[in-house]
Amino acid sequence: MAIPTVSSKPSGAAQSAQVGLFGLPxxxxxxxxxxxxYDLLLFGIVRVPSLKDLGxxxxxxxxxxxxIINWQMGGLLLGGILWGVIGDKxxxxxxxxxSIITYSIANIAxxxxxxxxxxxxxxxxxxxxxxxxxxxxxxxxxxxxxxxxVLPKEKRAIGTSLxxxxxxxxxxxxxxxxxxxxxxxxxFVVAD
Numbered sequence: 001m002a003i004p005t006v007s008s009k010p011s012g013a014a015q016s017a018q019v020g021l022f023g024l025p026x027x028x029x030x031x032x033x034x035x036x037x038y039d040l041l042l043f044g045i046v047r048v049p050s051l052k053d054l055g056x057x058x059x060x061x062x063x064x065x066x067x068i069i070n071w072q073m074g075g076l077l078l079g080g081i082l083w084g085v086i087g088d089k090x091x092x093x094x095x096x097x098x099s100i101i102t103y104s105i106a107n108i109a110x111x112x113x114x115x116x117x118x119x120x121x122x123x124x125x126x127x128x129x130x131x132x133x134x135x136x137x138x139x140x141x142x143x144x145x146x147x148x149x150v151l152p153k154e155k156r157a158i159g160t161s162l163x164x165x166x167x168x169x170x171x172x173x174x175x176x177x178x179x180x181x182x183x184x185x186x187x188f189v190v191a192d
Contacts (some may be wrong), residue, residue: 013185015100015121017166019150019151021151021155021158021159021162023131023150023156025093025146025147025150025154026147026150026151026159026162026163028096028143029044029096029139029142029143029144029146029147030143030162030163030165030166030167031166032096032099032100032139032140032143033139033140033143033164033166033170034166034167034169034170035100035139035165035169035170035171036101036136036139036140036170037074037165037168037169037171037174037192038153038170038171038174038177038190039103039107039132039136039170039171039174039190040136041171041174041175042067042107042178042186042187043068043072043129044069044189045174045175045186046178046183046186046187047061047065047179048061048065048067048110049070049182049183050113050125050183050184051065052090053114053183054066054114054121054122058124060100062135064122067116067122067126068122068125068126068129068169069129070128070131071126071127071129072098072129072130072132072133073133073136073138074130075129075131075132075133075134075135075136076133076134076136076137077133077137078133078134078137079099079134079135079136079138080131080137080138081139082138083095083098083099083134083137083138083141083142084133084141086098086138087138087141087142087145090143091142092145092149093142093146095138095142096138096139096142096143097173098138099134099135099136099138099139099142100135101135102131102132102134102135102138103131103132103134103135103136103139103190104135104190105131105135106132106135106187107128107132107187107190108187108188109124109128109131110125110128110129110132110187111185111187111188112184112185113125113128119185126148128160138165143163144160144163147159147160147163148160174186174190177189
């Protein structure tokens with residue numbers, strides 16, 4: 001008859017619970033959410049100057065600006081579903097990095113909207129904000145879920161609050177970035 005023994009090595013769940021409050025998943029999620037908030041608010045901040053630079057009239061700025069925001073929100077909706085499914089199949093960390101890469105590329109493209117000649121620049125702008133929306137939708141869901149999965153139960157509330165708190169500073173940085181640089185540079189800053 002075999003006698004059950006207790007292993008001295010922690011199980012997979014216990015190993016993941018050993019991740020500290022300032023471990024890589026928490027830091028990546030917090031910085032990702034920081035950029036998320038920066039980017040979510042950025043178009044609202046640069047909408048008028050960027051659309052003026054495209055040569056739009058004040059009436060067009062209002063209509064086209066609303067259209068672009070609608071495209072971005074559609075991207076957020078689609079991205080939330082898409083990244084959620086991918087996160088369940090491939091893992092939260094891959095979604096975290098995949099979504100960050102997606103919105104970074106889209107933001108670089110937004111910075112070049114004035115130079116677009118192969119299609120209507122305002123339509124291009126809307127499409128790039130749609131792609132940015134898809135990317136933005138994945139980061140927070142994957143980041144918060146990942147943090148909740150890797151932190152011990154007693155640190156989860158603090159960890160997710162840390163992610164959210166650092167993320168909110170993205171709004172402040174977005175405002176000052178636009179004050180210090182032009183709207184195109186603000187898109188390049190968020191892509192880094």
